[in-house]
Amino acid sequence: xxxxKVTIPDFKEIKSFFSKGMELSTFEVEFTQAxxxxxAAIDKSVKALYNAPGVPSEVMVGKAVxxxxxxxxxxxxxxxxxxxxxxxxxYPHRETEVSVFNAIPFKTLTSDKKYFLPINKARSxxxxxxxKGGYSLKRQRTPYKKFLVDxxxxxxxxxxDTSETWSELPTRGESGKIxxxxxxxxxxxxxxxLADLAETVFKYEPEVQKALDNIPEIILNSVAxxxx
Numbered sequence: 001x002x003x004x005k006v007t008i009p010d011f012k013e014i015k016s017f018f019s020k021g022m023e024l025s026t027f028e029v030e031f032t033q034a035x036x037x038x039x040a041a042i043d044k045s046v047k048a049l050y051n052a053p054g055v056p057s058e059v060m061v062g063k064a065v066x067x068x069x070x071x072x073x074x075x076x077x078x079x080x081x082x083x084x085x086x087x088x089x090x091y092p093h094r095e096t097e098v099s100v101f102n103a104i105p106f107k108t109l110t111s112d113k114k115y116f117l118p119i120n121k122a123r124s125x126x127x128x129x130x131x132k133g134g135y136s137l138k139r140q141r142t143p144y145k146k147f148l149v150d151x152x153x154x155x156x157x158x159x160x161d162t163s164e165t166w167s168e169l170p171t172r173g174e175s176g177k178i179x180x181x182x183x184x185x186x187x188x189x190x191x192x193x194l195a196d197l198a199e200t201v202f203k204y205e206p207e208v209q210k211a212l213d214n215i216p217e218i219i220l221n222s223v224a225x226x227x228x
Contacts, residue, residue: 002195004042004079004202006035006212030222034215035077041211042079045201046194049134053090056081056198081195088146088157088189093127095148106178107169114169117178123148125157129191135204137192146189160186 043055061080103116125148142159149158162184170181201208
């Protein structure tokens, strides 16, 4: 769970509008609407800067916001985003063939000796998480090359866990075909979550900060209309 803290400054000025005995809850709707403008700005920035499927508000916990802290000169709200994994394959990706020296290991029906069948093609997978202007994110580095699987049983971008590709060698039978074998352990890769992207743009994106700076004026105008 990622928490984004939206602090509304100039609260002392806002409080000056309160008549004696007026409760903060009187303007709960106005505060909520103003803070949700920040949420909308976060959504817009994530959509503009990253290739993630969806926007952070889709994983926001609750559709209303409540004050987390109340001081003499400020009020703080928290936007909570659920950590939901996004498979890396759901980001734009492409697979290209590269010419490399490669070989498939195998054994025969009569021997456990390891043989190799040379092949000269392999596939490289590249993924585009950021759009132009997107802020750098913590990279998920892997010791081995990632590979794409897209068949009737599995779909995703994976990386093996060991230096060996096979835990059990395939076999070349009398027909000459290489069959069987068991792949070494591997795991699926995931891209940045919507919660991570929300936190990133909240910290660094000027357009989000601009929306935050406008919140006090929006609330003041709402409160002034109430008293008008």
